[in-house]
Amino acid sequence: MRKYYLRDSDITESSVAILLNRIDDNNQDVVSTVKQIIEDVKVRxxxxxxxxxxxxxxxxxxxxxxxxxxxxxxxxxxxxxxxxxxxxxxxxxxxxxxxxxxxxxxxxxxxxxxxxxxxxxxxxxxxxxxxxxxxxxxxxxxxxxxxxxxxxxxxxxxxxxxxxxxxxxxxxxxxxxxxxxxxxxxxxxxxxxxxxxxxxxxxxxxxxxxxxxxxxxxxxxxxxxxxxxDMIAGPSEICIIADKSSNASFIASDMLSQAEHDEMATSILISTDESLVERVTKQLQSQMQSLSRKDLISKSLESNALLCIVDTLENAIDLSNLIAPEHLEIMVEKPFDQLDKIINAGAIFLGNYSPEPVGDYFAGPNHTLPTSGTAKFSSPLGVYDFVKKSSIISYQKESLEIIKDKVMHFAEIEGFDAHANAIRRRFNHES
Amino acid sequence: MRKYYLRDSDITESSVAILLNRIDDNNQDVVSTVKQIIEDVKVRxxxxxxxxxxxxxxxxxxxxxxxxxxxxxxxxxxxxxxxxxxxxxxxxxxxxxxxxxxxxxxxxxxxxxxxxxxxxxxxxxxxxxxxxxxxxxxxxxxxxxxxxxxxxxxxxxxxxxxxxxxxxxxxxxxxxxxxxxxxxxxxxxxxxxxxxxxxxxxxxxxxxxxxxxxxxxxxxxxxxxxxxxDMIAGPSEICIIADKSSNASFIASDMLSQAEHDEMATSILISTDESLVERVTKQLQSQMQSLSRKDLISKSLESNALLCIVDTLENAIDLSNLIAPEHLEIMVEKPFDQLDKIINAGAIFLGNYSPEPVGDYFAGPNHTLPTSGTAKFSSPLGVYDFVKKSSIISYQKESLEIIKDKVMHFAEIEGFDAHANAIRRRFNHES
Missing domain, CATH: 3.40.50.1980 (Nitrogenase molybdenum iron protein domain)
Structure with a gap:
């Protein structure tokens, strides 16, 4: 478990890359084994x-x-x-x-x-x-x-x-x-x-x-x-933004629930209150004792947990946006006031009574979420992943005639005279 | 230019695969060259x-x-x-x-x-x-x-x-x-x-x-x-569904406009009317003469144009759905009546006065479209490609309490007792 005091100037893309050390995994042995399996299934x-x-x-x-x-x-x-x-x-x-x-x-x-x-x-x-x-x-x-x-x-x-x-x-x-x-x-x-x-x-x-x-x-x-x-899932992640109003016991329990997934799972706390971070650390130790996956959790926290103390709530949010966590819990006084400022996160849990497990199983939103910072460009699994769109275009003769010269001009600029011909033919059958 | 008479039983995924011979391009020389370039840019x-x-x-x-x-x-x-x-x-x-x-x-x-x-x-x-x-x-x-x-x-x-x-x-x-x-x-x-x-x-x-x-x-x-x-673009494609009401000159001009893109471009006509196909063939020859990219068009048509005669409009649509063309033109008597039946196509152009070039440049829908049959699972480039979603989840204490036993039950079934602990803690601070 690492603890850092991050000042405004530390909150940059490159320092996040160093802090998290997310893996760009392209194990060539795995790739060549898998390639062989795929070829074999294609053939046999x-x-x-x-x-x-x-x-x-x-x-x-x-x-x-x-x-x-x-x-x-x-x-x-x-x-x-x-x-x-x-x-x-x-x-x-x-x-x-x-x-x-x-x-x-x-x-x-x-x-x-x-x-x-x-x-x-x-x-x-x-x-x-x-x-x-x-x-x-x-x-x-x-x-x-x-x-x-x-x-x-x-x-x-x-x-x-x-x-x-x-x-x-x-x-x-x-x-x-x-x-x-x-x-x-x-x-x-x-x-x-x-x-x-x-x-x-x-x-x-x-x-x-x-x-x-x-x-x-x-x-x-x-x-x-x-x-x-859909996406390539990396290790599961939680990031919790907390201020002095937050409950250390709740935060610790959420970090532990993340850590029990596997050794690679990452739990991050970002807080403006150093004393909260101390209390969370103690809670992690005490709550861990009664959990069945205690050894795994301990290893996972040891390798991947991160406690960040920052100066302001703005800094906390900026840091979280750079992390682009799979799960983000906002446990500050008025969590909904922060929602607009969240740019990158898979799922956002607001307030003290919205622990991640309620989203994992039950609430309704999908638990398949973008990991490893891919929340910068991808979304939770959703209905939109199972449909595709086709454009629909229909002109009547009169409406095409109005714009025909412009379309032909554009086509000719790009050197496509067969494109222009396709428009011209509509109005000049004999040619 | 190949011509086929396809009966109902010929309209299958495997015959389409043979007819089109779309390339599964994974040139290993290109891959290794490109890998080196990427590594080099990462380092230098x-x-x-x-x-x-x-x-x-x-x-x-x-x-x-x-x-x-x-x-x-x-x-x-x-x-x-x-x-x-x-x-x-x-x-x-x-x-x-x-x-x-x-x-x-x-x-x-x-x-x-x-x-x-x-x-x-x-x-x-x-x-x-x-x-x-x-x-x-x-x-x-x-x-x-x-x-x-x-x-x-x-x-x-x-x-x-x-x-x-x-x-x-x-x-x-x-x-x-x-x-x-x-x-x-x-x-x-x-x-x-x-x-x-x-x-x-x-x-x-x-x-x-x-x-x-x-x-x-x-x-x-x-x-x-x-x-x-966004997507990996393959050669450009057009598929035209036509019946006896269709205009051979228009169809030919649209096939030619596709063919002028490059040698790999594919123009497909599916018609219930064999005599229309004959007329289109003649129009292709005559219209081609005056086009500046005549040689390219001729090569492209020779290698990749496909004329399919089918028994019914339903067969034509089934075949088109198996092809999943980038551009689909429906030039039949009541084109809008067919829209519901179109499952796979990047863009659908309806009627005699909606030639593809109007969509390439001007109409409004995007011209970046799924090629090589990927219209089965992907969409035109759109605003949806430039946004991502985050789920929002917020429970109050009382609403979490109502469902807490169910969430814990689910977590325990999956063997995640730290997940259950995160719920339990919210209602049992002392523990």
Missing amino acids: GDYALRDYTEKFDNVSLSDFKVTESEIKSAYNQMDSDFIDVLLEAKKNITEFHKHQIQNTWTKEFSPGVVLGQKVTPIPRVGLYVPGGKGGYPSTVLMDAIPALVAGVNSIALITPPAADGSINPYILAAAYIAGISEIYKVGGAQGIAALAYGTDSIKAVNKIVGPGNVYVATAKKLVFGKVDI | GDYALRDYTEKFDNVSLSDFKVTESEIKSAYNQMDSDFIDVLLEAKKNITEFHKHQIQNTWTKEFSPGVVLGQKVTPIPRVGLYVPGGKGGYPSTVLMDAIPALVAGVNSIALITPPAADGSINPYILAAAYIAGISEIYKVGGAQGIAALAYGTDSIKAVNKIVGPGNVYVATAKKLVFGKVDI
């Missing part, structure tokens, strides 16, 4: 999937598709309280994401000139859900629901099998509740390759979303272009 | 830019920035008619793109639960404009205006210099009219590297948009992740 299809599943997941499968009865039996073994939690989470996530729906529009911009934008769901989408300890039902809901709200009507979910050929029942139950029934027992780079290029078992998709390990992330990056991808 | 900054500019553009520059007087003098040498054309195009493009503006919203979803989405312009954006014969004023307007409408307040335009160190005056005049004043004389992979990583002369950006040659496209793909990119 299901045979390659079978071989890699045997190699990496230690199970020999004759059929990758999860059966309807497997899904139902997973659902039936859930306790009914948890089913209720999933149903309420689904409702909240659906309601929030409905606000992201965009509609097709057309408008007559001038007489005879109709322009517009057609919004169409992406035809077919693949969802990747990690297996093992990273296999979470919340991931299923957060990836599937925006696609369903967008109107995507063909969705394939892939997730690696356990060594006995089974799939985590929580994943299947969440898929059942979300309404996803096309599920395959395949993971890793081979799963991404199957989604991108298709095999006999798995029809190719147009876009792949979802988190995964470095092999999955590298495979997504390599198939980008053939299909679209 | 402006010194590397200077060396590559000397090597590739044959000019030794001491300063990359275009001066205000260079911009003004380019503007002043334009004839006033063309200035008027640029101004009217700017007005149309701006008005259309204003319809893509999205606003920040918040809503109280239940008592004490405020959720929402903050829409923020990307802080800094780089526009790439090709030089030489690919350096078009229309590209400047189409790339810059959506960024400006989105509210991006830091925009750098880069474009390669001529051997005398000058920049195409049309590009500078269009930039002046759009309102872009930060312009650098640097192109190629080295220019993309400078935008992504920054040098002493050029401050790094968060997103890079704009077309370019294979080196530029490869560099964009390699820096993706560090910065965002």
Whole structure:
């Protein structure tokens, strides 16, 4: 855990780069392994999937598709309280994401000139859900629901099998509740390759979303272009802006919840109050003791936690904007007053009673968020990721005639006389 | 020029793949050259830019920035008619793109639960404009205006210099009219590297948009992740759906306008009427004779034009959806009746008097469109490419209390007890 006193002049892009040391990960060994896997799946299809599943997941499968009865039996073994939690989470996530729906529009911009934008769901989408300890039902809901709200009507979910050929029942139950029934027992780079290029078992998709390990992330990056991808997720991050009004116990608990993700997870506190930082440090030590992932948390805090003391709230916000954190908690006296000044953040949690976990599972906004500073240019996963637009252009003869000389002039300036010809022909059939 | 009679059963993804033979271009020589250039610019900054500019553009520059007087003098040498054309195009493009503006919203979803989405312009954006014969004023307007409408307040335009160190005056005049004043004389992979990583002369950006040659496209793909990119543009394409009501002369002129772009440009006609296809073929031959790029057009049509005769209009539309063309012209009797059925297309031109060039220059919608079938999952360049969203989450103590057990249940199911702890702490300060 490192502690810094940062003055106004320290708050620069280069000092943030040094403080955070976010990795520009391009491990060439991983890249070449993944390239080989992708090529192999392109050529050998299901045979390659079978071989890699045997190699990496230690199970020999004759059929990758999860059966309807497997899904139902997973659902039936859930306790009914948890089913209720999933149903309420689904409702909240659906309601929030409905606000992201965009509609097709057309408008007559001038007489005879109709322009517009057609919004169409992406035809077919693949969802990747990690297996093992990273296999979470919340991931299923957060990836599937925006696609369903967008109107995507063909969705394939892939997730690696356990060594006995089974799939985590929580994943299947969440898929059942979300309404996803096309599920395959395949993971890793081979799963991404199957989604991108298709095999006999798995029809190719147009876009792949979802988190995964470095092999999955590298495979997504390599198939980008053939299909679209959501984003390359880095380690999870929280940044908390706090002043003297903030509660040290709450702050510490939120930093700990971030740290339990993995060793690379980053918890950052930016405060104008040095004594608060001291209290948070103590709370971190005391609260940690009773947590089951204590060792992991301790390592994660040791390597990646950052305590920054700054002079003013403006400095705190400037620093946070340079960090562009995945999760930002604003725990100052009037948090909504700061909202306008937040330029870069994946999700913004306001006030003392909006801890990150409420967003991870339940509130409604997506938990798939831009990491590693990519909040400077990218957005939470949303309905907008599952639709695409087409421009609509319609002129009547009379309306084209009015502007024809201008369009031809522009085309001729650029040296495109066949473009000018296409306009001229409309008014000079004989030529 | 190939002609096919396609029956219903021929209209499949795999036959389209064979018919079009779109290239999955990953030339490893280009990739390794570009990787070296990017590394070099990362390490040596402006010194590397200077060396590559000397090597590739044959000019030794001491300063990359275009001066205000260079911009003004380019503007002043334009004839006033063309200035008027640029101004009217700017007005149309701006008005259309204003319809893509999205606003920040918040809503109280239940008592004490405020959720929402903050829409923020990307802080800094780089526009790439090709030089030489690919350096078009229309590209400047189409790339810059959506960024400006989105509210991006830091925009750098880069474009390669001529051997005398000058920049195409049309590009500078269009930039002046759009309102872009930060312009650098640097192109190629080295220019993309400078935008992504920054040098002493050029401050790094968060997103890079704009077309370019294979080196530029490869560099964009390699820096993706560090910065965002718009898309990797492939060869330009048009697909025309026509029935017996269509005008062969118009269709041919539109195919020719596509073919004059370059040898790789693809013109496709899908018609239910074989005699129309014959007439179009004759028109192509006769109209071609008077066009200045006749040789290029002839090569392009020879290699890439495709004439498809199908049984029904439904077949034509299914085929077009599988092709997912960059430009789609619907020249049938009631074109608007077909709009709902169009799933995949970059821009849709309806009727006989909506030729593609009107969209390339003037109508308002963007001319930067998804190519190579990527219209299945991506959109025209738009205001949405220059903003990003942040989720907003705010709970009051009482509203969090109502759901706290459910959130903790979810966290515990996923094995995250520090997440549960962060909720519990809010209601149990002593613990």
